[in-house]
Amino acid sequence: MTQVLIKGARLYGEGDPVDVLVTGGTIAEIGEIQAPGDAEVIEAGGQVLLPGFVDLHTHLREPGREDTETIETGSAAAALGGYTAVFAMANTDPVADNAVVVEHVWRRGRETGLVDVHPVGAVTVGLRGERLAELGTMAKSAAGVRVFSDDGHCVHDPLIMRRALEYSTALDVVIAQHAEEPRLTVGAQAHEGENGSRLGYAGWPASAEESIVARDCLLAEHAGARLHVCHVSTAGTADVLRWAKERGTRVSAEVTPHHLLLTDERLATYDPVNKVNPPLRTGGDVAKLRAALAEGVIDCVATDHAPHAPQDKDCEWSAARPGMLGLQTALSVVAATMVETGLLDWRGVAKVMSERPAEIAGLPDQGRPLAVGEPANLVLVDPGAQWTVRGAELASLAANTPYEGMRLPAVVTATMLRGRVTAREGKIC
Numbered sequence: 371m372t373q374v375l376i377k378g379a380r381l382y383g384e385g386d387p388v389d390v391l392v393t394g395g396t397i398a399e400i401g402e403i404q405a406p407g408d409a410e411v412i413e414a415g416g417q418v419l420l421p422g423f424v425d426l427h428t429h430l431r432e433p434g435r436e437d438t439e440t441i442e443t444g445s446a447a448a449a450l451g452g453y454t455a456v457f458a459m460a461n462t463d464p465v466a467d468n469a470v471v472v473e474h475v476w477r478r479g480r481e482t483g484l485v486d487v488h489p490v491g492a493v494t495v496g497l498r499g500e501r502l503a504e505l506g507t508m509a510k511s512a513a514g515v516r517v518f519s520d521d522g523h524c525v526h527d528p529l530i531m532r533r534a535l536e537y538s539t540a541l542d543v544v545i546a547q548h549a550e551e552p553r554l555t556v557g558a559q560a561h562e563g564e565n566g567s568r569l570g571y572a573g574w575p576a577s578a579e580e581s582i583v584a585r586d587c588l589l590a591e592h593a594g595a596r597l598h599v600c601h602v603s604t605a606g607t608a609d610v611l612r613w614a615k616e617r618g619t620r621v622s623a624e625v626t627p628h629h630l631l632l633t634d635e636r637l638a639t640y641d642p643v644n645k646v647n648p649p650l651r652t653g654g655d656v657a658k659l660r661a662a663l664a665e666g667v668i669d670c671v672a673t674d675h676a677p678h679a680p681q682d683k684d685c686e687w688s689a690a691r692p693g694m695l696g697l698q699t700a701l702s703v704v705a706a707t708m709v710e711t712g713l714l715d716w717r718g719v720a721k722v723m724s725e726r727p728a729e730i731a732g733l734p735d736q737g738r739p740l741a742v743g744e745p746a747n748l749v750l751v752d753p754g755a756q757w758t759v760r761g762a763e764l765a766s767l768a769a770n771t772p773y774e775g776m777r778l779p780a781v782v783t784a785t786m787l788r789g790r791v792t793a794r795e796g797k798i799c
């Protein structure tokens with residue numbers, strides 16, 4: 371049986387350093403421990419030990435766009451970023467709207483073995499928003515789909531959304547909505563506001579997101595269903611979520627690292643690396659999103675890792691695809707925006723990057739406490755270290771990071787999936 375001894379780690383960044391012995395996929399002992407003869411030893415030197423991160427929103431691009439990311443390369447990026455589970459969005463080609471595709475993604479994830487890859491099933495056939503996909507068949511498949519989303523598209527027809535929510539209650543699954551009223555974003559290129567208008571971008575108004583979130587909260591409440599809101603980007607959405615949660619609506623929400631750090635001031639360069647859906651918003655939105663995450667109005671961080679090929683990004687703004695890489699930079703951006711600002715401590719980071727996402731998706735073995743007998747899905751973080759982001763050096767096939775050349779705090783030094791070291795000192799194991 372493989373054994374790993376983590377020497378001198380601070381659990382959740384709290385208290386004195388302790389040793390953690392992992393045996394056969396489980397945390398076997400915590401305390402002052404002599405290394406068993408055959409154990410692999412990781413000298414933690416007082417670094418922060420957290421439960422492995424769970425990403426509810428990843429685009430792995432397989433099947434269909436294996437030139438931009440595969441399940442293997444995306445899994446490597448995830449492991450290096452401290453993740454032990456990711457949810458692979460359904461907007462692949464073919465679309466993951468049936469049992470064959472979700473089982474393929476699930477199986478390829480298992481074969482790769484670096485991170486648990488959970489396929490997200492499409493809500494509607496072909497993401498076309500017209501007819502419900504066979505949610506039940508995907509839920510009962512070997513992939514055991516628990517999250518459904520048409521991400522990339524909004525399930526905008528209220529009747530279809532209502533039906534999806536109603537079905538979801540019987541299956542005990544969650545519908546994750548890409549909230550974008552399509553009638554309000556025809557031709558939209560960037561946040562509708564002062565910066566975008568001055569620079570001549572067609573506007574993507576905050577109300578296009580907020581109106582769908584408000585509608586869906588009401589639809590979910592009346593259906594007694596669970597709703598998850600993808601990539602919240604505006605202050606108004608945070609207000610709607612607070613209102614819905616106070617009413618007892620079963621709604622959860624995620625914010626991306628880029629919406630916690632970047633603003634529409636970046637539009638001035640016309641560099642499509644900043645093009646993303648929903649768009650980068652204002653400094654006021656960013657401040658409100660950070661506060662909402664700290665308070666729990668927004669439940670968790672999800673990357674919306676969206677790899678794109680150079681020909682789809684290094685072109686004129688209007689022709690470029692929206693989306694940016696996120697898996698390997700998420701922890702550092704959260705450290706810069708939430709920890710260094712005093713809004714969250716490391717226990718709070720464990721909550722928003724591991725515990726809450728695991729709960730939302732119903733994963734029994736992720737986001738668990740750092741305690742004896744619990745599964746050893748772990749990440750070790752050096753909170754004092756810094757690194758400089760270079761897109762070409764990231765494990766993703768694509769290189770479209772908006773943080774190119776930026777110096778960011780906090781480095782993931784080891785990731786462990788069920789007791790097996792998957793990444794160590796920036797290298798895949």
Ligand SMILES: NC(=O)N[C@@H](CC(=O)O)C(=O)O
Nearest residue numbers: 429521522646647676692693
């Ligand atoms: N976020 C993006 O800008 N793009 C995503 C789709 C999505 O998340 O809506 C993609 O698949 O590239």
Ligand SMILES: [Zn+2]
Nearest residue numbers: 521522548600
């Ligand atoms: Zn989306």
Ligand SMILES: [Zn+2]
Nearest residue numbers: 459521522674
């Ligand atoms: Zn997405």
